[in-house]
Amino acid sequence: MRKYNGRSQVLVTGGAGFLGSHLCDRLLGEGHDVICADNLFTGSKRNIEHLLAHPRFELMRHDVTFPLYVEVDEIYNLACPASPVHYQHDPVQTVKTSVHGAINMLGLAKRTGARIFQASTSEVYGDPDVHPQTESYWGRVNPIGVRSCYDEGKRCAETLFFDYHRQYGLDIRVARIFNTYGPRMHPNDGRVVSNFIVQALRGEPITIYGEGEQTRSFCYVDDLIDGFVRYMRLEGPVPGPINLGNPNEFTIASLAQLVIELTNSRSSLVKRPLPSDDPMQRQPDIARARETLQWEPRVQLREGLARTIDYFDQLLREGS
Template identity: 80%
Template sequence: MRRYNGRSQILVTGGAGFLGSHLCERLLGEGHEVLCVDNFFTGARRNIEHLLDHPRFDLMRHDVTVPLVVEVDEIYNLACPASPVHYQHNPVQTIKTSVHGAINVLGLAQRVNARVFQASTSEVYGDPDTHPQPESYWGRVNPVGPRSCYDEGKRCAETLFMDYHRQYGVDVRVARIFNTYGPRMHPNDGRVVSNFIVQALRGEDITIYGAGEQTRSFCYVDDLIEGFVRFMAQEGPLPGPINLGNPREFTILQLAEQVINLTNSSSRIVFKPLPQDDPKQRRPDIRLAEQHLGWEPQVQLHEGLMRTIAWFDEMLSAAH
């Protein structure tokens, strides 16, 4: 089929975001035509500026809550604010983006017979009482808390993807993304890696919520994008969900100490109260990805942090 041999026309919603811009770059590198759609709520033109003159790259300013009429072979649906600071800023729009956006991209995929990828999240597991989290775990989510606009929006999007798959035969791929970091992260998105690096580079106090004993697993962006591409290329009855993330677990305090060391910073660590519904543990069980995609992360935290720190250092220097 034309879709999976040689050049495909690929739509990336949220393509000017952190993950989306890296995905656009990867797909262009593989010879595909890429249509990047973004409303620039959290995405940034600077993330895709270097691609604007590429002959196989198009940019469309558009909100996925409004239906989109284009002809494409594949769709990656990455449109949604993904950090608590951003998704809690306008919670109604966040849940609309997840739910209406899913309906719109699925309707498009059904019409043009395109394979469609949903960027879901480890947040569907909530504050888990099962550790690590396998795809079979249904989660422990507060449906009315401050994070629920994102958590429940993404859970509903997964439901829609699976129902379009079962009811209409739409060819779907659902990936649950765990903490990812790397160049082009938003400097003010409130996530621990970007927070700690920016604070350390500026010599400011590094803020830890709680005692810093809560754990996270950090996947470098290049590894994650490799997982996306492998999942989309996979033939056969495997719609997902599949966990994509790094199973190596670190406490938040360990991360802060490593960032201070790598930046040679004079920053002090200060502790503040834990936010509501903040998960105590987050680590993926990636056996499905290993078995079906032959995928596992390759970039160690030390190496990934060095690359990310270098990017933030250059960006902060350019801003002055």
């Protein structure tokens, strides 16, 4: 792997997003040169404005559905709207971002000899009939539903990554990301943690879908980024996929009550019908990550929520 002055040249697509901006922080902190490519559809300059003057950071406004010509040692492909509100806004573009974006980034990796990381998702498992979900489970996905633009787009991207690995010998890393939360989440992205926190801080009713008995596993962003970097630092052929997430499972109703407690809110709970194809269970089996990466989450939900609440409280006070 090429290095200049002992530093790797790293491309992060979607680098102005929630996860991407934290990854840029981590990579710069380790001394690498970072190119952040983002079309700012769901990403925000606010997330990276503290990096804009950094001598080893470069922001490129770029859509990954078009080729990108840069010289890099590593690629983290994170570009894609990841919340239902955003990826259902323009489902055709969502599929293009996953599929064309994967093709373009894989082509770049092939040309430069870069190691490439794909931010896949637990949504490749669909509404699972296996619990918890292991990497060997093929999933139960509706190919024509309203969530399919994201679910099937990510599944196709995984196919492309493994075919490039088998056909061209590309050094790939495929991580399946489970629910993640923390500072820099978009306040209006429709995800359960940000929804609950914003509603609670505003004193609005907290919206529960169904009876709130569906379960999720919540990983704090710092833990997840540590998993990314550990995975990319492994030598040898380790294409994955590897689940990255917190195996502790919580009902949505219990999450709502914890958010109310931590915000000292008087918000009540309001129930709405379940959205189409919304999975009832989501919990990662992380045995492979523990064994391969010596990784597991360290930040517990109460601690992570407190940090995230502080971020949103400041955001709302600023009127952002």
